[in-house]
Each structure stands twice: as structure tokens, then as C-alpha cells.
Amino acid sequence: MAAIIRHDGVRSFVLFTVGGVGLALPLDEVLEILRPPALVPIPLGPPGLEGLARRRGAVLPVIGLRRVLGLAGAGQGGADGGAVAARLLIVRHKSQPVGLLVDHVLGLSAVDEDRVADSGAVPDPSIEADLLAGAILAGDGRDGALILDPGPLIERQFADLGPAGGPAGAADFNASAPPKTLAVVRQDEEQLVVLTVAGQEFSLPVAAVREVVPVPEAVTRVPRARPHLLGMMTLRDALLPLVGLRELFGLDARKGMERGKVAVLRTAEGLVGVVVEDVREILRVPRGRIDPVPPLMAREAEFADMDGIARLDGGARLVPVLSAERLFRHGTGDGAGTTGGDARMREGEAAVAMDAEAERAEAFVVFRLAGADYGLPVAAVQEVLRQPDAVTPLPNAPDFVDGVTTLRGAVLPLVALRRLLRLPEGLGSAGERGRVVVIAAGGARAGLRVDGMAGIVRIPVGAIGPAPVVSRAQHRLIRRIGALESAGERRMILLMDPSELLDMDQLADLLATV
Missing domain, CATH: 2.40.50.180 (CheA-289, Domain 4)
Incomplete structure (x- = not known):
């Protein structure tokens, strides 16, 4: 009492x-x-x-x-x-x-x-x-x-x-423990981040993208800068120059800074933030489906920033693959907006500092679900796809399974993550663009239907802590929480263990039979 x-x-x-x-x-x-x-x-x-x-x-x-x-x-x-x-x-x-x-x-x-x-x-x-x-x-x-x-x-x-439980963290919890089993991208495939700019699709290798974050509310403009140099933002206490791909490529002009995404790229001149409209997908593409730029186009300076063109959906969809190193040598700009050796040296020093900080961070694919942010380790996510047009129902499947679809000739079960996690159906879904997050752990693979894609986020180790334990099932699945704060905006990301997710309820038995 x-x-x-x-x-x-x-x-x-x-x-x-x-x-x-x-x-x-x-x-x-x-x-x-x-x-x-x-x-x-x-x-x-x-x-x-x-x-x-x-x-x-x-x-x-x-x-x-x-x-x-x-x-x-x-x-x-x-x-x-x-x-x-x-x-x-x-x-x-x-x-x-x-x-x-x-x-x-x-x-x-x-x-x-x-x-x-x-x-x-x-x-x-x-x-x-x-x-x-x-x-x-x-x-x-x-x-x-x-x-x-x-x-x-x-x-x-x-x-x-049980008697030893309670909201306090479990005694045997290791906040830094990685997921038990992670999927590895095959050597004959390229993992691409698909971006949209002025309604057109472009892509960058995942290896070149440090993280993807929202465009901040406040962007510091630079006087007399070229149109594609949008200004600077702060990313974890370091300055990040922002380049607009729409302006860099000379696409339709826009008025003012629109809310979108910033893809943070590592280049020879340091870290650069590329402003795009959206991060649409993360795809695994066989290298044989990435063709070199045709010679007639390759000799033109405007196409020097392309590494190739990916043929998707049986060739009906062509997506240019950009080079992070050559992107800023485009005809409208020379570099990321810095001129002179001193400026490049200062930018290089900032990049070294941020790279050192990045070594103490973990990368997650972050998606939206029922009004909250969830993260899965980048290594466990094979792809992020648009919602399929056709889904084949699966007889006698649990209610959280929407059916199956095919992905490059293989059967992929589609899991309604809201129903699997017993979240309200209507909460937080208005205006979201549904996506399918394909994850693999061990020999199991599934497509998770989520509300939308938030981006790739690197969370400093010091910003990751244990999640309060509210049930045994939750403690198995979500043991850690990433807590970020940028420009006064607080953000909590619930970090999921992919192995435990694929082992939930009847899902493991289902995946073994598909």
C-alpha cells in the first residue's frame, strides 16, 4: 500500500x-x-x-x-x-x-x-x-x-x-546487442536508393548514402550562391551544405525551399546534403540490369555524373544511377559550392570529424507505422518497394498476412505489420504513401506493409538506449529506442530486431511453407 x-x-x-x-x-x-x-x-x-x-x-x-x-x-x-x-x-x-x-x-x-x-x-x-x-x-x-x-x-x-518484471529494463538486457542474424547483399547485386526530383526518378548506390533525413524547418541561405546551392543546415552539431538536385539538373523551377528529404552523401569534398522530393524505394538490382550510359550520351558533359542506367520492371522503367563522386561536377556547378583551397580544407576537416562520429553510429531504415517511427538495421533490409498492384490471397493464412506476390521470380509473403503488431488500423495513416519493406533473417524473407518511408538514419550510439519493458512480446521485438533531437524537434525511433520479428506468432511457420 x-x-x-x-x-x-x-x-x-x-x-x-x-x-x-x-x-x-x-x-x-x-x-x-x-x-x-x-x-x-x-x-x-x-x-x-x-x-x-x-x-x-x-x-x-x-x-x-x-x-x-x-x-x-x-x-x-x-x-x-x-x-x-x-x-x-x-x-x-x-x-x-x-x-x-x-x-x-x-x-x-x-x-x-x-x-x-x-x-x-x-x-x-x-x-x-x-x-x-x-x-x-x-x-x-x-x-x-x-x-x-x-x-x-x-x-x-x-x-x-512475472514477479521479476515491471517497466524497468530487464536485468539481462544488453542495449548494444546487434540483431542475431542479418541478411547480406549478394555480390552480383547493387543496392540502390531511388529518389524523385521534379517527378523524375534517379538513384544512388546505398554505399554512397550516409543517411536520409527530413529537410529541416530552418535552412541558412548563403548570399550570392549559385541557384543549386540552397544553403546550410546543422546535422549533429556540424554544418552540412545543401545542394538542390532540381536546380543542379536544370529541371522545373520551384519557389522557395519545399519540405522533402536530404540524402547525405560522402564525397571527396566532404559530406554534402542533396535535397530531393522523396525517397521512393531501396532496391536490389542485379548488376546485369545496370547498363552503361550509351556512348553518344556519355561523351556529353551533362551525363558525366551517371554511372549507368538501371532497367527495372522488365525494362519498362529506366532509372539513372548517379555517381556521388562526379555528381557535383555537373555543368551548372563546380563542386559543392566551396571555392578555394582553404574552404575545401575546412570542409575536409569537418568531414573527418563527422566520419569519426559516424563510426560510433548505427544505420537504420526508418519507416512510419500508426503515427510512429520504426527502424530496422540497414543490413537486414533487402529492399523497400512500392505497394504491388496485384496480390494473390493465401488460403488459411493468419489475418495479418495479406497474401503473396512475386519478386524476381520468387514468392514473397506480404505481412500487414499493423495487424501483426495489433496496432489501430486508422491511426496515423492519412496522406502516407504505403511501402513494402523486404527483410530477411536466416532463411526467412517477408515483405512488411508499412505506412511510408522516413529514410535512412544514422543514430549515434549514445542516443540509443533501452526501451521500457511493457510486455514480454514487446521486449523481445523492441529492446532499444533511438532518441534524436534536431533544431528543437524531438524524435523517438523504435528499433526492431528483424530475427524476432520474423519469428513472431505464426509467422515463422508460415514462412517455412511459402
């Missing part, structure tokens, strides 16, 4: 309401009272879990008291998209901070000891007695309140973890 600290016959409480019921917590149990932050839903959690929040660099689980207590309006707030919850109470449970969503905080109150009674003194309480530590009796024009015991309430949410 929660301790209720006495101070000279007076006890201090935080008073609040949930679903019209007056509740209280001992003041000593409450670490902070905050406005509800943005919550990131986490799959395979208990029903009362609204999501995860960040507090002072730490990630904590957030429980919706309406759900847990079964009060009026349960399911209307928090992660379900409503706006009922007004405050977040942070309490500590087994050394782990946990957030409790409540409707309204009425304030702090010093209550005389004779107004505090056992919960049994309240006739027909609206909350189970096991979740109460007592009651504040009404009197003298003051309302009464039920005193919550947060310990049993939180324990009930994480019951499937």
Missing part, C-alpha cells in the same frame, strides 16, 4: 479527476506534473498503455487512468487521438518513472488526519478496493476523493512480465 506521509497531523495530496471521479495521490509519490507531451504508441503493450514519452532524456511508459480504471470516456484520450487528458502525473515505480494521464489537476491540498480513512469507509466506491490506499472524506464544504495506490495499479498493467 502507498505510504501516506504525515506532517504534524496533516497529510499532503495531489488532487485530480478522471472520468468525473475525484482522486488523490500522496504528494511524496508524485515526481512531476506536466502537460501531456506527444506520445509514441508502442506495439504489443497492455491495454492501459497510451504510449511512450520523453522526460529529461529518459523514455517512460504512460498509462491512461481512464482505461485502467474503466471510467467514463475510456479510450477517448491519449494515443487514441482524443484530447481528454489534461495533465500527466509522473510517479516512480521500482526505480522507473511512469506517467499517469489524468483529466484535470485540482491542486495540492493539506488534509487533516481525521479526514483520511480506509477505502472501506466510502460506500460503493467506483474503483476496485485493491487499487486504493484510502479515502479523503468530504466535509466542511470540501469534496472527498479516493486515494490511489499506484503500485498495484501499475503492476496490473505489466502482469505478464
Whole structure:
């Protein structure tokens, strides 16, 4: 039972309401009272879990008291998209901070000891007695309140973890442990990132792309710069020059900086950010399907930045393969916008510093699902494809399997990742361009249907920490979280273990038969 600290016959409480019921917590149990932050839903959690929040660099689980207590309006707030919850109470449970969503905080109150009674003194309480530590009796024009015991309430949410479980990280968890088995790109294939610029497709080898990040809100312009030199941005405390491929290639002009993606390339002149409209796919293309640029075109300066042309979809789709090294020798620009030896030397020094920092980072393919960002190790992702036009149903398959399609002559099962992870179908999908993330671990391979592609992100090792443990299934699948902050924007990326993902529920048995 929660301790209720006495101070000279007076006890201090935080008073609040949930679903019209007056509740209280001992003041000593409450670490902070905050406005509800943005919550990131986490799959395979208990029903009362609204999501995860960040507090002072730490990630904590957030429980919706309406759900847990079964009060009026349960399911209307928090992660379900409503706006009922007004405050977040942070309490500590087994050394782990946990957030409790409540409707309204009425304030702090010093209550005389004779107004505090056992919960049994309240006739027909609206909350189970096991979740109460007592009651504040009404009197003298003051309302009464039920005193919550947060310990049993939180324990009930994480019951499937067993006596040694709880929201704190498991004792044997190794935050730096890599996925158990990773797929390797075959030597006779090239892995390409397909980009769109002015509605046209181009590609770059994955090996040349350090990462792909969103265009920031703030870009510093450079006076008197050439049109393709869009300015500079900050990437993990280092300056990154931005080059617009639309302007570099002389395609349709645009007004102002549009929101899109920045592909960060490593070049001889240092790191350069290439601004594109979208990252459409990541493909594995047999080298035999990448043809050299025809000689008549190759001798023209405008085509000197191409390594070849990839023939996709049986030759119906031709995608130029750009060279990261020669890209900025294009006719409209000489280099990434720096002139003079001193400028190139400074850029080179910055590149060395960022390369050293990159050695302490991990690369992930990040995609969107139900309003949250998820990451899979780049080495485990074979391709990222557009949604197929035709899907063949698979009889007697689990409900999370949409069917099968063919990929270069091989059968590929398509898994609806939302249903596999038991996430709400409608949450966060508006305006997203669906993609299929093809992953492999061991001998298994599957296409994961996701809401959209966020890009390739390198996360510093220091920004990766353990995920709060909310269930056994979640702890197997999502053990780590990447927490990034850029230009004041906070971002949490749930990092998945591909081996555990392909081993979930009936999926492993299904893959063995396809």
C-alpha cells in the first residue's frame, strides 16, 4: 500500500479527476506534473498503455487512468487521438518513472488526519478496493476523493512480465546487442536508393548514402550562391551544405525551399546534403540490369555524373544511377559550392570529424507505422518497394498476412505489420504513401506493409538506449529506442530486431511453407 506521509497531523495530496471521479495521490509519490507531451504508441503493450514519452532524456511508459480504471470516456484520450487528458502525473515505480494521464489537476491540498480513512469507509466506491490506499472524506464544504495506490495499479498493467518484471529494463538486457542474424547483399547485386526530383526518378548506390533525413524547418541561405546551392543546415552539431538536385539538373523551377528529404552523401569534398522530393524505394538490382550510359550520351558533359542506367520492371522503367563522386561536377556547378583551397580544407576537416562520429553510429531504415517511427538495421533490409498492384490471397493464412506476390521470380509473403503488431488500423495513416519493406533473417524473407518511408538514419550510439519493458512480446521485438533531437524537434525511433520479428506468432511457420 502507498505510504501516506504525515506532517504534524496533516497529510499532503495531489488532487485530480478522471472520468468525473475525484482522486488523490500522496504528494511524496508524485515526481512531476506536466502537460501531456506527444506520445509514441508502442506495439504489443497492455491495454492501459497510451504510449511512450520523453522526460529529461529518459523514455517512460504512460498509462491512461481512464482505461485502467474503466471510467467514463475510456479510450477517448491519449494515443487514441482524443484530447481528454489534461495533465500527466509522473510517479516512480521500482526505480522507473511512469506517467499517469489524468483529466484535470485540482491542486495540492493539506488534509487533516481525521479526514483520511480506509477505502472501506466510502460506500460503493467506483474503483476496485485493491487499487486504493484510502479515502479523503468530504466535509466542511470540501469534496472527498479516493486515494490511489499506484503500485498495484501499475503492476496490473505489466502482469505478464512475472514477479521479476515491471517497466524497468530487464536485468539481462544488453542495449548494444546487434540483431542475431542479418541478411547480406549478394555480390552480383547493387543496392540502390531511388529518389524523385521534379517527378523524375534517379538513384544512388546505398554505399554512397550516409543517411536520409527530413529537410529541416530552418535552412541558412548563403548570399550570392549559385541557384543549386540552397544553403546550410546543422546535422549533429556540424554544418552540412545543401545542394538542390532540381536546380543542379536544370529541371522545373520551384519557389522557395519545399519540405522533402536530404540524402547525405560522402564525397571527396566532404559530406554534402542533396535535397530531393522523396525517397521512393531501396532496391536490389542485379548488376546485369545496370547498363552503361550509351556512348553518344556519355561523351556529353551533362551525363558525366551517371554511372549507368538501371532497367527495372522488365525494362519498362529506366532509372539513372548517379555517381556521388562526379555528381557535383555537373555543368551548372563546380563542386559543392566551396571555392578555394582553404574552404575545401575546412570542409575536409569537418568531414573527418563527422566520419569519426559516424563510426560510433548505427544505420537504420526508418519507416512510419500508426503515427510512429520504426527502424530496422540497414543490413537486414533487402529492399523497400512500392505497394504491388496485384496480390494473390493465401488460403488459411493468419489475418495479418495479406497474401503473396512475386519478386524476381520468387514468392514473397506480404505481412500487414499493423495487424501483426495489433496496432489501430486508422491511426496515423492519412496522406502516407504505403511501402513494402523486404527483410530477411536466416532463411526467412517477408515483405512488411508499412505506412511510408522516413529514410535512412544514422543514430549515434549514445542516443540509443533501452526501451521500457511493457510486455514480454514487446521486449523481445523492441529492446532499444533511438532518441534524436534536431533544431528543437524531438524524435523517438523504435528499433526492431528483424530475427524476432520474423519469428513472431505464426509467422515463422508460415514462412517455412511459402
